[in-house]
Amino acid sequence: MTKSVLEVDSVQKQYDGKIILSDVYLKCETNNIIGVLGRNGSGKSTLLKIIFGIVIADFKFVRIDGEVKSKTSELLHQISYLPQENFIPNLFSVKKAIVLSIPKDKLDEFYADEMIQSILSKKVKHLSGGELRYLEIKIILNNPSKFVLLDEPYNGLSPIIIEKINELIISISKEKGIIITDHNYENVIKVSTKLVLMKEGKLHHLKDKNELVEKGYLKLGMI
């Protein structure tokens, strides 16, 4: 299987004169799970939105397999994005949301899941918060993109569903590159193959999780 490379370079973003992102560089390859950690308001979500193309940066370069992608429409075919808020139209049935997103040859595999089977006949608006988040994450991970951006996937989920999601992320990373950000740092550390820390607009590439303490994101004993 050929490896794909997503490179985000020289990202700069200011809001009301305040620097949110300054000269950010991030590289993600197939098989990578990059954990982006950082305090509230550090610019993690903004970075993911800029990569996906739904927030305009003051300056950015996004390259996929060495080719610069300047139009959002070019990025949408290769990157998928899980926002913090629910995004599947409420009026859809679960089955319709799946059929509209997942290629035919992957449908059987997608349906072979106890939790998906239990919600298949329901409408999206009748799902519980956990069921809907699980469905969204599974759709995002299984659609035909090369890279996946996950913004707070663990938010509001029970430990058992979190464990299922971690298994999904690890399994899908065999064929895709994944960038994940969440305040649930223990699970981010658990699934990530690389860690980066967003601090004061800069992205720090970490060699070891203990650097999270050295750089002031965690306190001693929290890891």
Added chain:
Amino acid sequence: MEFTIRKLANIFEFYKSTLTITISISVLAGVFGGFETFKLVLVVFGYFISVLIKEVNAVNEYLFYCNNGISKLQLIVCGFLMNFVFSALLILGFSLILKNL
């Protein structure tokens, strides 16, 4: 090929989601302004009011379509074209019925 069919199905679903508001507004406009107003609202204004309401109430839903490879602009333009064609056919049908009455 399968990707294109899925993309068209996504656009059609988006268009369907605008229909309730478009038709309601058009009928209301028709009641007060007659058949000519009904036609104008059905073809142009109803759709854009529906998109505007979506912009306020369900802006996150665009991300569902973005994740299926369709940008917001593509979705709105293609939805408008679909609305134009279906409205034109509907108006033609109505006109023929009215002519034969």
